[in-house]
Amino acid sequence: MNTQDIIRLSNITPLEHQMHDSGIVHVVSCSGGKDSTASILRSRELGIQARYVFADVGNEHQLTYEYLDYLEDRLCITIERIKPDFSEWMAKRRAWVREVGPRRGYTPAMVERIVSHLKPTGIPFLDLCLIKGFFPSTKRKFCTQFLKQVPINTLVTEPLLEADREVWSWQGVRREESAARATASHFEASRDGWEGFFIYRPIVEWTTDEVFAMHRRHAVKPNPLYSLGMTRVGCMPCVNTRKEELYQIQKQFPEVIDRIAKWERLVMLCSKKGVTTFFHARTIPNRGGGDTRSHIRNAAKWSKTDRYGQYDMLKAMEAPAECASQYGLCE
Ligand code: SF4
Structure with missing residues (x-):
């Protein structure tokens, strides 16, 4: 029995044979x-x-x-x-909001609000959305x-x-x-x-x-x-x-x-x-x-x-x- 016969009889495709x-x-x-x-x-x-x-x-x-x-x-x-x-990325985002935010239209109240709430929760989905400031x-x-x-x-x-x-x-x-x-x-x-x-x-x-x-x-x-x-x-x-x-x-x-x-x-x-x-x-x-x-x-x-x-x-x-x-x- 050749390889092709084995593949056919064992109901596997040539690709599945190659994967071994x-x-x-x-x-x-x-x-x-x-x-x-x-x-x-x-x-x-x-x-x-x-x-x-x-x-x-x-x-x-x-x-x-x-x-x-x-x-x-x-x-x-x-x-x-x-x-x-995402804790490292979040720390960078906090720094960005503090340093660059005011030049991009963030008021002092916005900066304070965001920086004080931008803390890691350990929940990846939530932490990512906190960094982005919106949901996907x-x-x-x-x-x-x-x-x-x-x-x-x-x-x-x-x-x-x-x-x-x-x-x-x-x-x-x-x-x-x-x-x-x-x-x-x-x-x-x-x-x-x-x-x-x-x-x-x-x-x-x-x-x-x-x-x-x-x-x-x-x-x-x-x-x-x-x-x-x-x-x-x-x-x-x-x-x-x-x-x-x-x-x-x-x-x-x-x-x-x-x-x-x-x-x-x-x-x-x-x-x-x-x-x-x-x-x-x-x-x-x-x-x-x-x-x-x-x-x-x-x-x-x-x-x-x-x-x-x-x-x-x-x-x-x-x-x-x-x-x-x-x-x-x-x-
Ligand atoms: S597309 Fe839907 S299931 Fe996939 S990560 Fe986003 S929210 Fe979750």
Whole structure:
């Protein structure tokens, strides 16, 4: 039997055959979501010795942290938690506000307000927003870059490349997820021009059903957040959270709304204008209220309305569902 026969009979692609080269280090990104879990399981099926990394932004739900512990126990793996520390950057920002701020239109009161509140909290997502003075949005999506890409590159990828290792970064991206991902390739060289760095998307052609089938095949439970109505796992909430998902969050996890309201107050104190909201200012259709109309508490109330903005009594009275999952996980 030749190599091609072995590959065909063992249901692995030529690319998956090549990945066993001992010079390659496989780095699998784990978010605690279904797609990255399927990627972990695929690496296990292929017998790959990988490094599993999780970028801890400090805005994930507690159930996700517990789920990562569960995966470690269930699969006998270690998931490295990468947590960026922005205290140095924050100190530079304080110095900038003091020294350069007055020349850029910051009044003495603004300087005093910002400098006295710009203190590290140890929560990466919040600290980054305090430094910026606003929250990320679709247009200003700095969160993924500074909270995930840069820390993983700095602490994992770059040291490996400097040690002359070839790195395959596994990403649980699927084409059916969105138009932006519809053309994602299975395997490609780094777009940053890094020699020896490749992006590998093991489940790029998979459907949602195949992803959950992978969980069942390995007797691994999906993150329980799916059964509670969440369609994606990552930040809770993500700045791109849709209205229906926000409705589920405010209903099932009101403490998340309280936490974000607190974060909004802190970030406002560190912003030049003294105004900012977690969701984009125009998240709620314009019915007055200025820059703060999309404040998290207003957004949570808006999530209970119908598309004409009317309070949806039936929706608000719904009993918490046993399984609100849009994936029918309890079928
Ligand atoms: S999940 Fe959303 S808010 Fe969190 S880092 Fe990613 S894009 Fe930003």
